[in-house]
Amino acid sequence: MTENPLRDQNGLTEPEFLQIYDASQYERPSVTVDMLIFTVTNKEQNNYRKLPEKALQLLLIKRGEHPYLGQWALPGGFVSMRESLDEAARRELHSETNIDNVYMEQLFAWGESNRDPRTRVISCSYMALADRTSMDVRAGDDAADAAWWEVAYSIIQEKRTMTEQGCDLERLVTMELRHGEEVLSATVRVTESMNGSVTQVRREIIEADGIAFDHAKMIEYAIERLRNKIEYTDIAFHLMPPLFTLSELQQVYEVILGKELLAAAFRRKIADVVAETNESTKDAGHRPSKLYRYKPRWERTW
Template sequence: SLALPGVFVRIDETLEEAAYRTIKEEIGSCDIYLEQLFTWGDIERDPRMRIISISYMAIVSPHKLKLVKGERVSEVKLYSVNKLIDTKEKLAFDHMKMIKYAIDRIKNKVAYTKIAFEFVEEEFTLPQLQKVYEILLNKTLYKANFRNKIKELVEETDKMTEKQPHRPSKYYRLRETEYEQNKGIFKR
């Protein structure tokens, strides 16, 4: 059955180091957003033995993905999260619960963090960013209201889209506040 990537934590590494090791082994990159998600400890979650898992949520741009088949797996493949949930695809252990928990976490974080910006390139158009918000929130947003809400978070670049069938769009980037520049918050 399908399973999320994971490893056992080595005696000489931290939880975060184990998470980054998994990411490096499975997708070949560590330049990503990573956040501890939840600790899973139901008694019979793994029929082999008592296993406690600490799950992490990683967000990585598709152009950074380089899927690598490691020693522990027969195949590495990307799946649409919505299709996995809708088709009731069989996942190992409680991995479906983990996926649903991560989706809920992202939806909740959209309201009070800049996590949506992890799903766009460094420079993006406002329609691209709005589409990300709509996907994460699972609802259609009114263009004018959306732009009003995010105007303090973005700054224009001097670039425009080219060779589009519609009117060119301006490119924007995430505006970093002085606090973020000094503390490294939400840095890429």
């Protein structure tokens, strides 16, 4: 005995409905992925006896096509009809920058109706973290150039306003990106409207110099997420080489968080996630320092 298939109000089974379904009855926006690829590297310095300072860097590509021809943007591109968002992100990352096999996570969907002058485009942003020394970055076919930009991020103003429903917290965030003598900049207003247990967040670009599309908002959001996640996850180790000193690891935390940390407190915090090796640094001008490695979660619970 076969079961009677379910039929809708028009008397159609699901296969019958799908056979005559007309997808053109709804407008379909384009979908893109945009990649925020961060690394931490040593700054140039003249004093070889001093431990090199670290800098947070972001990979940008110079647009070789309209719109925003000649401006700098995040690597990314359109999602095809037969691939997932993750597949599109990995494909675009490799095709535009020659990078693959790095830590990557989905961050946020950006859907303002006027965010792209070409057409209605919804973008899903991804954050990738990598040790720069293991990468060979090259610009793809539709990019004029690809370069690492040193990122400076600061909150220049905070204002709290009481409302009938709760309060609004407004922050003005400035960002400056440097590559050689070239400087890009942006100011983003972030407003959190709190109504009881419900919070809505809005981001608005006040100014952007040289940064294409709404990518200044994506950069601000990614840095905020990175700062939050480094406090309670092992995400920082994706920026480290296989072996590192504790001072180097502390510098990575400090450059991301934008503040100095007490060495003793930091070492207590990360004691369970690093393992001492039998190797030491051999840099000229420095006393040898013990090298450590990341201790994976499975090893900690063995």
